[in-house]
Amino acid sequence: xxxxxxxxxxxxxxxxxxxxxxxxxxxxxxxxxxxxxxxxxxxxxxxxxxxxxxxxxxxxxxxxxxxxxxxxxxxxxxxxxxxxxxxxxxxxxxxxxxxxxxxxxxxxxxxxxxxxxxxxxxxxxxxxxxxxxxxxxxxxxxxxxxxxxxxxxxxxxxxxxxxxxxxxxxxxxxxxxxxxxxxxxxxxxxxxxxxxxxxxxxxxxxxxxxxxxxxxxxxxxxxxxxxxxxxxxxxxxxxxxxxxxxxxxxxxxxxxxxxxxxxxxxxxxxxxxxxxxxxxxxxxxxxxxxxxxxxxxxxxxxxxxxxxxxxxxxxxxxxxxxxxxxxxxxxxxxxxxxxxxxxxxxxxxxxxxxxxxxxxxxxxxxxxxxxxxxxxxxxxxxxxxxxxxxxxxxxxxxxxxxxxxxxxxxxxxxxxxxxxxxxxxxxxxxxxxxxxxxxxxxxxxxxxxxxxxxxxxxxxxxxxxxxxxxxxxxxxxxxxxxxxxxxxxxxxxxxxxxxxx
Numbered sequence: 001x002x003x004x005x006x007x008x009x010x011x012x013x014x015x016x017x018x019x020x021x022x023x024x025x026x027x028x029x030x031x032x033x034x035x036x037x038x039x040x041x042x043x044x045x046x047x048x049x050x051x052x053x054x055x056x057x058x059x060x061x062x063x064x065x066x067x068x069x070x071x072x073x074x075x076x077x078x079x080x081x082x083x084x085x086x087x088x089x090x091x092x093x094x095x096x097x098x099x100x101x102x103x104x105x106x107x108x109x110x111x112x113x114x115x116x117x118x119x120x121x122x123x124x125x126x127x128x129x130x131x132x133x134x135x136x137x138x139x140x141x142x143x144x145x146x147x148x149x150x151x152x153x154x155x156x157x158x159x160x161x162x163x164x165x166x167x168x169x170x171x172x173x174x175x176x177x178x179x180x181x182x183x184x185x186x187x188x189x190x191x192x193x194x195x196x197x198x199x200x201x202x203x204x205x206x207x208x209x210x211x212x213x214x215x216x217x218x219x220x221x222x223x224x225x226x227x228x229x230x231x232x233x234x235x236x237x238x239x240x241x242x243x244x245x246x247x248x249x250x251x252x253x254x255x256x257x258x259x260x261x262x263x264x265x266x267x268x269x270x271x272x273x274x275x276x277x278x279x280x281x282x283x284x285x286x287x288x289x290x291x292x293x294x295x296x297x298x299x300x301x302x303x304x305x306x307x308x309x310x311x312x313x314x315x316x317x318x319x320x321x322x323x324x325x326x327x328x329x330x331x332x333x334x335x336x337x338x339x340x341x342x343x344x345x346x347x348x349x350x351x352x353x354x355x356x357x358x359x360x361x362x363x364x365x366x367x368x369x370x371x372x373x374x375x376x377x378x379x380x381x382x383x384x385x386x387x388x389x390x391x392x393x394x395x396x397x398x399x400x401x402x403x404x405x406x407x408x409x410x411x412x413x414x415x416x417x418x419x420x421x422x423x424x425x426x427x428x429x430x431x432x433x434x435x436x437x438x439x440x441x442x443x444x445x446x447x448x449x450x451x452x453x454x455x456x457x458x459x460x461x462x463x464x465x466x467x468x469x470x471x472x473x474x475x476x477x478x479x480x481x482x483x484x485x486x487x488x489x490x491x492x493x494x495x496x497x498x499x500x501x
Contacts, residue, residue, distance in 0.1 A: 036126045036184060043136025046127055046144045053123055053151055054221045057282045058296065058371060066092050067112045070282065071296030071371045073158070074438030076101075076109055081440030082453045083320050083431055086467050087352035088312030098469030099451075102480050105487040105498070113162055114486050117155040118181065124151040125184050146211030147223040153204040154231055156180055160197045161238070162483045163499065166445050167194055169240025176497060190495040198239060205232045220272055220281050226252050227280045230374050233382050238446045242390035246383050252279070253379035258407045261329045267360040272370035279379075282371035297361045297369035300436055303343050305364040310346070313338075315354040316435060318461025319454050323428050328409040330432055333358040336461075354461040358436060372437050380404035381430045388426055394418045401426055408433075448476045 039049045058069040066072060078084040079096045086097060093109070095101040101109040127148035131141050156178065160167075164177040177197035179189035192200065205228055212225040229252035236245035257276040272281035284295060298306050302313055316334045324331045338351040344364055359369055380400055387397035398415040401422075405412045417425050431440065444451055451474040456462030463472065474480055482499050490498055 036130065039126055040130030040134050043131070043134045043140035043144060046131050046134055046136075046141075049123060049127060050144050050147060050222075053120065053127075053148070054282070056120065056123070057221075057373075058284055065294035066299070067108070067116075068294045068296065069116065070373065071299070073113060073116070074296070074371070074436070075299055076113070077438040077441040078436055080451075081444060082451055083317050083435055083440055085315040085317055085354070085461070085463055086312055087315050087355060087459075088350065089467060091312055091467065092308070094469075097467060099471045099474060099480050100469070102483040105484040105490065107484075110162075110483045111486040111488060113483070114159070114489060117159045120151050120155040121181050122184055124148040124155070125181065128152065129183050142211040146208045146225075146228070149204045149208035149211070150223045150228050150231060153201040153208070153235075156197055156201050157231070157235060157238075160194060160201075161442050161445065163485055164194050164197075165482055166448060167198060167238055167240075168448075173198070176499075179493075179496065188493050188495050191497060198235065202232070202235060205235065219283060220278055221283045223280065226255070227374055230279060230379060233379065237382050237386060238442075240389070242386040245386040249379040249382040249386075253376040256376035256379075258376055258380070258404065260407070261410070264329050264408070265332055267333060267358050268369065268372060269360050269362050270368055270370045272372070277376045278370070278372065278374075279376060280374040282373060284368045284370070286366070286368065295367040295369065296371045297359060298367035300356075301359045301361045301367070301369060302340060302355060302357045303345055303349070303364050304361045304367045305346055305348075306367060310349045313350065313352060313355040314436065315352060315461065316356060317454055317463070318354060320428075320431055320435075321354055321461060324432055325409050325411070327411040328432075330408050338459075353459050356436065377404060377433050381426065381433065384426045385423070385430070388423045394422055397422055397426065401429065405429055444476075445481050450474065450476050 039045050056069060058071055075093065076096050079086070079093055080099065080101075086093075091097060095104070095107055096109050101107045104110070125148075127144055131145050131148070134141060134144075159178045165175045167173055173195035174193045176191045177194040178191055180192045180197055180200045181189055182200075208228045209225055209232065212223070212228055214225065217224045229248045233245045233249035233252055236242075236248060256279055259275065259277045263275065270283070272278040272283060282296075297304050299308055300314055301309055303309070315338075318336075321331070321334055321336065334354050334356050336353050338353045338355050340351075340355070340357055343357050343360065346364070361367055361369055380403060384397045384400040384404065387393040387400060394417075398417070402412065402414045415422060415425055427443075430443070434440075451471075453468060453472040454462045455465050455468070455472045458464055465472070479500055484499050484501070485496060489496055
């Protein structure tokens with residue numbers, strides 16, 4: 001195993017933990033050349049920038065509290081789907097829920113996504129293009145560069161799913177994708193085709209997988225080879241490269257055990273480091289890293305004592321809830337009564353049926369929750385889905401599904417379904433398992449499926465028509481599935497062509 005855990009001085013350790021000096025290297029706009037050169041002068045300096053990258057995954061953008069890194073994007077991706085219900089009218093994410101965010105080139109949510117992901121790219125590029133000449137060991141340089149390559153690939157993967165037409169495994173994918181930025185010098189970059197974007201990000205991932213060989217990392221906020229393999233599997237699933245998805249997902253989850261029932265029933269809090277199933281998570285440290293009323297838990301948890309949670313707790317649809325077997329531990333993560341007798345709620349917390357207790361803060365005055373970025377469960381689901389879709393491998397798909405689902409439901413039996421019925425069963429399991437973790441919009445889009453929302457009266461486990469702006473159906477292929485590129489980017493970069501209005 002490589003000795004890739006970098007030995008830091010006491011001063012640098014304090015700097016990384018406190019993160020105050022990360023701001024020297026990590027800016028909202030691309031770092032200037034002087035600070036960029038300093039950032040890659042030594043591997044110790046490179047680690048400061050790398051830790052800044054990890055922190056920026058949950059760092060607040062703009063002045064509005066809703067824009068808090070990747071956690072905000074996970075909520076956007078689910079709120080635009082069918083299974084994630086707003087129970088209150090005090091929704092600050094209205095344009096997303098009502099599907100108008102993607103149709104405006106000045107919408108703050110599309111502007112946030114564009115700037116957030118390219119912010120990751122800009123700072124990752126400093127490390128990718130400069131760390132090879134840094135003073136330090138080769139293992140240290142590989143550790144830093146490998147993670148930066150994953151960030152660059154990950155960010156472009158998110159961008160191309162939002163701002164371009166879907167990847168079609170049966171087409172040449174010459175439709176416009178997004179600019180793939182390989183350095184910090186060329187700021188005016190045209191859009192690559194979707195095919196080229198996927199080719200470039202796969203090249204980044206392949207190199208990262210080689211550089212990150214070995215298991216060592218500082219914590220689960222950092223990226224190791226397993227995480228790189230997991231993202232490679234996600235990308236392959238999107239592209240319909242079934243065997244690539246299966247191979248990489250299988251290697252990715254090695255060494256990560258699925259949660260037992262008692263652990264799962266406790267919900268997701270701030271214990272990802274000790275949870276054997278979590279492969280990658282943003283861990284927010286109490287103190288200056290926490291941003292009360294803005295952290296991920298301030299929006300998705302059931303028990304944080306903030307207005308967004310008290311007045312608008314997030315719920316699952318009754319349609320999906322009813323598909324969960326009574327013997328399945330996951331059914332306890334949503335309360336059909338909304339009373340949550342085992343959760344510490346104040347009198348001001350409104351009660352609505354089917355609200356979640358999957359996400360819980362440990363202290364109702366503290367909004368921190370570890371942000372789930374990758375779990376072993378997803379890898380099993382990728383293996384099951386890819387086998388089911390490739391044809392001729394239903395038995396392998398059913399076995400992968402059983403290996404996963406039997407840990408959630410002790411009464412679950414090996415599926416006898418085949419063909420589309422087996423695929424449907426797997427997708428229900430995926431929807432339940434990954435609820436609230438930012439996958440549903442992407443899944444609907446990659447599968448070219450319609451958005452269909454069940455609409456009904458308040459407190460019936462359905463979407464309320466007034467909350468969703470009467471958007472209960474969006475056909476596959478509708479232009480609203482492709483976000484308009486922010487006007488600020490169009491104005492700044494004449495090489496970027498806007499999506500159809």
